[in-house]
Amino acid sequence: MDRLIVVLALVGGCVPTSYSYTPSTRGEVARQPGPGGCEFTVLRAPPDESFEEVGTFDHYNGDLPRDEAAFKKAVASLVCDVGGHAVIVPSGFKTATVITYTRGFHL
Secondary structure, eight states, rough: OHHHHHHHHHHHHHHHOEEEESSSSOOOOOOBBBBTTTOOEEEEEESSEEEEEEEEEEEEEEEOSSSHHHHHHHHHHHHHHOOOOOOOOEESEEEEEEEEEEEEOOO
16 A cells, blocks of 8 residues: 555656647647747736737646746747747746737747
8 A cells, every 4th residue: 555655646746737728819820949949938917019819828737837947848839839929927827828929029
């Protein structure tokens, strides 16, 4: 019985962090990753410039990221796949809104 508990504890800690995606708009166009991957910014509030909401991410599985670097790693491929330029994360890393800038991608 003790071995089963240890095995379950070890297996439970190996679940990768993942997010579910809910689109807000149609016709997302995937961005091609550059040499360092797909660049995007993490914002704590909506930007002052015009943007369109593409969709939302909701934490689904694994440990909730504790910092921005871990969050970016968990959602990087998803942001690129849906054509996002930035992700708005008001607090914590449980939910996020993916956006595209009206004037195009920039950092």
